[in-house]
Amino acid sequence: MQCPKCHAPMHTYNRNGVQIEQCSGCRGIFLDYGELEALTRLEGQWSQPAPPPGAPQAYPSAPAPAWGAPHGGHGHGGHYGHKRHKSFGHMLFSS
Amino acid sequence: MPAQLGSCAGILVRPSRRALSRRWLLPVGACTATGNLTCVPSRTDPHAPGSHVTADLLLSELAATAKAKAHAAAEPCPCGATTLADRPDGTVVRHADTVAKAHATDTLLPELTLRLTAATHLPGVLLQPLSPTPVALHGRPVTFWPYGAPVDPDNPDAAPWEDAATLLAALHRTPAPTGLPPMRGPVKASRAMARLRAAAPAHPATAPVLRAWSALPRWARAEAPMPDTNTLCHGDLHLGQLVRHPAPDGPWRLIDVDDLGTGVPAWDLARPAAWYACGLLPPDEWTRFLAAYRTAGGPAVPADGDPWPVLDVPARALTVQTAARAVAKAVEAGRPLDEVEQAVVDACDRMGTAPPELAAGYAK
Numbered sequence: 001m002q003c004p005k006c007h008a009p010m011h012t013y014n015r016n017g018v019q020i021e022q023c024s025g026c027r028g029i030f031l032d033y034g035e036l037e038a039l040t041r042l043e044g045q046w047s048q049p050a051p052p053p054g055a056p057q058a059y060p061s062a063p064a065p066a067w068g069a070p071h072g073g074h075g076h077g078g079h080y081g082h083k084r085h086k087s088f089g090h091m092l093f094s095s
Numbered sequence: 096m097p098a099q100l101g102s103c104a105g106i107l108v109r110p111s112r113r114a115l116s117r118r119w120l121l122p123v124g125a126c127t128a129t130g131n132l133t134c135v136p137s138r139t140d141p142h143a144p145g146s147h148v149t150a151d152l153l154l155s156e157l158a159a160t161a162k163a164k165a166h167a168a169a170e171p172c173p174c175g176a177t178t179l180a181d182r183p184d185g186t187v188v189r190h191a192d193t194v195a196k197a198h199a200t201d202t203l204l205p206e207l208t209l210r211l212t213a214a215t216h217l218p219g220v221l222l223q224p225l226s227p228t229p230v231a232l233h234g235r236p237v238t239f240w241p242y243g244a245p246v247d248p249d250n251p252d253a254a255p256w257e258d259a260a261t262l263l264a265a266l267h268r269t270p271a272p273t274g275l276p277p278m279r280g281p282v283k284a285s286r287a288m289a290r291l292r293a294a295a296p297a298h299p300a301t302a303p304v305l306r307a308w309s310a311l312p313r314w315a316r317a318e319a320p321m322p323d324t325n326t327l328c329h330g331d332l333h334l335g336q337l338v339r340h341p342a343p344d345g346p347w348r349l350i351d352v353d354d355l356g357t358g359v360p361a362w363d364l365a366r367p368a369a370w371y372a373c374g375l376l377p378p379d380e381w382t383r384f385l386a387a388y389r390t391a392g393g394p395a396v397p398a399d400g401d402p403w404p405v406l407d408v409p410a411r412a413l414t415v416q417t418a419a420r421a422v423a424k425a426v427e428a429g430r431p432l433d434e435v436e437q438a439v440v441d442a443c444d445r446m447g448t449a450p451p452e453l454a455a456g457y458a459k
Contacts, residue, residue, distance in 0.1 A: 001448070012448045021448075062371070062382050063401045065410065066449035067442055069374030084251060087435035088375050091417065092251050093335035095184075095283065 003028060014068045153197060153233050154181060157188045160232060161195035164225065164239050185353070186235075192242045193225065197235040198353060204229060206276045207236055210352040213272050213327070220265050221355075222340055222348040243338025243348060254334050256367070256380055257387035258347040262337075263329065264393030266349065267360040271327040278330035278356035280409075281317035284308075284416040288316075291419035295426040300440040304418045307411065307443040310451060314359075315412045321358045326394065330354030332363045360395035364388065365409035368402075369417065372410055373442045375435060407452040418443050 001010050001021060008025025018038050021030040031039070158176040166172055172191070179194065180187040186197040198207060207229055214221040222243055229236035246254055288308055295301050313319035329336070331354040339345045364385070371381035389398055396402035403410075421436035432440065 010448070011450075012445060062378050062385070063403055065372050065403050065407050065452075067411070067445040068372035069438060069442060085375075085433075085435050087433045088370075089248065089251050091370070091375070091435065092254070093246075093248055093333055094420075095331050095333065 001030075004030075011066065013066045014064050014070065019070050153186060153235065154178060154188065156232060157186055157195050157197050157237065158190065160237060161188045161190035161193050161239070164195060165191040165193035185351075189242055194240045194242050195237055196240065197232055197237050198229070200235050202236050202353070204231075204236055207238075207353070209272070209275055210355045211238065213275055213355060214352050216272065217266065217269060220262050220269070220349060221352065222338060222350045240350070241340055242342055243340035243345070243350065244342035245338050246334045251334060254380070255337060255347050256384040259332070259334075259337055259349075260364075260384045260387035260393070261391040262347065262349050263332065263360075263363050263395075264388050264391035266329060267326055267363070267394050268392060269327050271325060271357045275327070276356045277321060277324070278328040278358035278362065279354035280328070280330045280358065280362040281315055281321070281412065283331065283354065284315070284412050284419075285317040287416045287419040287423075290423045294423040298422055298426055300418070300422045300432065300437075303444040303447065304415055304422060304440060307446040308415045308419075310446065311412055311415070312408060312451065315408050323359045324357050326357060326360045328356060328358045328360050329363050330356060330358070333366055359409060360393070361405045362409040362412075364393075364395055364402075365406060365413045368406045368410040369414040369442075373414060373438050375438060404452045411446055411451060414439055414442050414446075 002008070003010050003023035003025060005028055006023060006025045008023050010021040010023050010030060013020045013022060018035050019032060020035070022028070023030075158178075161176060162172065162174070165174070174191040177189045178187070179189050184199045188195050208227075211224055211227055211229065214224060215227055222240055225239040225241060229238050231237065288305070291301060291304060308316065314321045329349055329351075331351060332349075336349055336351050337347050338350050340348050367376060367381055367384050370376035371378065385396070385402065389396065396405050418436070418439040421432065421439060425432050425436060
């Protein structure tokens with residue numbers, strides 16, 4: 001996508017489950033709906049004590065590439081769950 | 096499943112099988128001159144290389160070969176053969192504790208022999224072939240292996256991620272034998288792209304997949320040597336490449352030496368990495384795999400910190416390869432992409448807005 005302000009291309013970054021578009025020209029940042037709230041929540045977690053071991057995390061802590069799917073978001077992205085998708089089950093065993 | 100070949104001398108001298116065996120156990124390539132056995136398209140994949148022999152004929156004789164290898168005497172046996180895989184790139188038959196694999200017709204025998212020899216030096220990592228040199232059946236090299244118990248396809252949640260990672264770390268830490276050819280990961284990715292172009296030139300998913308492919312460094316597209324030509328790699332890691340030997344509860348071993356060779360070891364981590372990046376593999380399973388690899392001293396990624404500068408290009412390549420195969424197969428089957436396949440295509444589409452990270456020293 002193009003920056004609405006300076007029209008330079010925007011690059012997508014995925015950090016801690018929040019997808020961020022940053023302009024390669026003016027360095028402005030574009031957030032999807034709900035992602036400002038997600039960032040605020042992450043900021044709150046940053047200052048809180050670490051969760052007890054084994055507690056479920058709202059967002060994965062593992063780094064992910066910029067082109068990755070939004071992990072653990074608001075019902076979109078993340079095709080895993082209690083029951084693995086049959087097609088992914090096949091993919092796990094295929095060249 | 097992997098395959099292996101053993102010396103077939105024992106089969107040849109057995110009187111009851113002599114005629115049959117002598118007919119087929121010729122030097123690789125020699126069989127292609129026997130007219131009635133050639134030029135019959137395989138029923139399984141008309142686009143694949145090496146489809147010169149009917150699948151049924153190869154399969155029945157591969158089963159007979161496995162049976163002969165499994166039994167020291169020629170008495171009747173009650174075992175029954177099981178076909179473990181029947182594809183142009185590998186037909187695998189099990190008979191009792193013996194597995195016979197017919198490799199792809201375009202397999203280069205000297206290279207396969209070098210790969211088999213490399214495997215015999217890694218008994219703690221790779222399943223050991225029953226004998227160290229291939230034999231030929233209908234122009235396809237055949238190797239023989241002991242049977243190992245695979246990961247249960249119906250229960251991938253039980254996948255041995257830690258064992259897989261630890262085996263890869265040991266493989267990557269082992270000095271590569273002199274003369275071993277390059278691992279074939281990029282070549283396989285390139286072939287998937289050729290199949291996509293042929294099968295689905297007009298599919299709407301093809302353009303973003305091709306765009307993502309063209310943005311990769313030349314080495315990842317098999318158009319230039321890999322930036323690492325010393326590290327021993329598996330080349331085709333997925334959950335079907337792990338077995339327990341002895342079955343059912345022996346230690347896990349890697350199988351399938353067809354793509355084994357020297358190269359960029361991050362390629363071997365890149366399928367799980369790609370599945371994770373595409374939102375398919377849960378983060379905890381990816382984290383377990385990566386942590387076990389690091390704990391075992393695997394050299395593909397830095398010991399700590401963000402591994403993605405190193406993983407980015409191989410994970411992109413395997414995402415693109417997976418998407419290409421998925422689109423080609425869907426078009427060939429006349430069906431739409433399912434949700435998982437679409438997720439992989441979507442990842443290719445997103446790559447267009449994020450140029451590949453170039454790891455230090457990995458030139459384009």
